[in-house]
Amino acid sequence: QTVVTQEPSLTVSPGGTVTLTCASSTGAVTSDDYPNWLQQKPGQVPRALIYNTNNRQSWTPARFSGSLLGGKAALTVSAVQPEDEADYYCLLLSGGAWVFGGGTKLTVL
Amino acid sequence: QVQLQESGPGLVRPSGTLSLTCGVSGGSITTENWWSWVRQPPGKGLEWIGHIYRSGSTNSNPSLKSRVTISIDKSENQFSLDLRSVTAADTAVYYCARNWGAWGQGTLVTVSS
Numbered sequence: 460q461t462v463v464t465q466e467p468s469l470t471v472s473p474g475g476t477v478t479l480t481c482a483s484s485t486g487a488v489t490s491d492d493y494p495n496w497l498q499q500k501p502g503q504v505p506r507a508l509i510y511n512t513n514n515r516q517s518w519t520p521a522r523f524s525g526s527l528l529g530g531k532a533a534l535t536v537s538a539v540q541p542e543d544e545a546d547y548y549c550l551l552l553s554g555g556a557w558v559f560g561g562g563t564k565l566t567v568l
Numbered sequence: 569q570v571q572l573q574e575s576g577p578g579l580v581r582p583s584g585t586l587s588l589t590c591g592v593s594g595g596s597i598t599t600e601n602w603w604s605w606v607r608q609p610p611g612k613g614l615e616w617i618g619h620i621y622r623s624g625s626t627n628s629n630p631s632l633k634s635r636v637t638i639s640i641d642k643s644e645n646q647f648s649l650d651l652r653s654v655t656a657a658d659t660a661v662y663y664c665a666r667n668w669g670a671w672g673q674g675t676l677v678t679v680s681s
Contacts, residue, residue, distance in 0.1 A: 557616040
C-alpha cells in the first residue's frame with residue numbers, strides 16, 4: 460500500500476513564504492496522482508485548497524499555490540497570514556485508492 | 569451549493585457494525601461525482617475509507633476493504649457506510665465528502681462496551 464509522506468511540522472514567520480511537500484513511496488509524484496491539498500484548523504472540518512496539482516478551489520486565496528517540485532507535490536504559501544496556522548494534508552490517488560499524507564502542522568510565529 | 573450531513577449512532581459495541589448515512593442536499597447524488605468516507609481518530613490524521621461513484625462502483629482502503637461496504641440510494645439522495653467487526657481502533661470522527669470540495673460536519677463514533 461502506498462505511503463504518502465509530509466513534513467510533520469514547519470514554522471514560518473508572518474509575511475514569509477513556506478513550501479510543504481508530499482512524497483509517494485511508489486516514486487515521483489505526477490499529475491496522474493491528482494494531488495490535492497486540504498487545510499484543517501483545530502476543531503474544524505477539513506477544507507480543500509488545491510485539486511489536480513495546481514487548481515485552486517473557488518474559495519482558496521491566491522497566496523496558496525500547488526505544483527510539482529523535485530518529484531513531489533508541493534504547496535507553497537506566500538505572504539503567510541496568522542490565520543494560515545493549521546494542519547495541511549496532501550492526498551494522492553494511487554491505483555484507484557486515495558491516500559492521505561500524515562499531515563504537516565504549520566505554525567505561524 | 570451542495571451540503572452533506574452524516575447521521576448514525578454515536579456508540580457502537582465492539583465486534584458490531586458501524587453504520588452511517590450521508591444525506592445530500594442542494595444537489596443530486598446522480599451527478600458525475602464520487603462520494604467518499606473519511607475518518608479521523610481523536611488527535612490523529614485523516615484516513616480515506618472508500619468512495620462510490622454514481623454508477624454504484626466502489627473502491628476502498630485496502631486496509632479496511634474486507635470490512636467496508638459503501639452503497640448509494642439515489643431515491644433518497646444519500647449514500648451509506650457499513651464497517652463491520654469494529655474495535656476501539658475504529659473510534660473516530662467520520663466525515664462524508666464529495667470530490668473533496670464539500671464535506672459534512674463529521675460525526676464522532678465511539679466503539680465501546
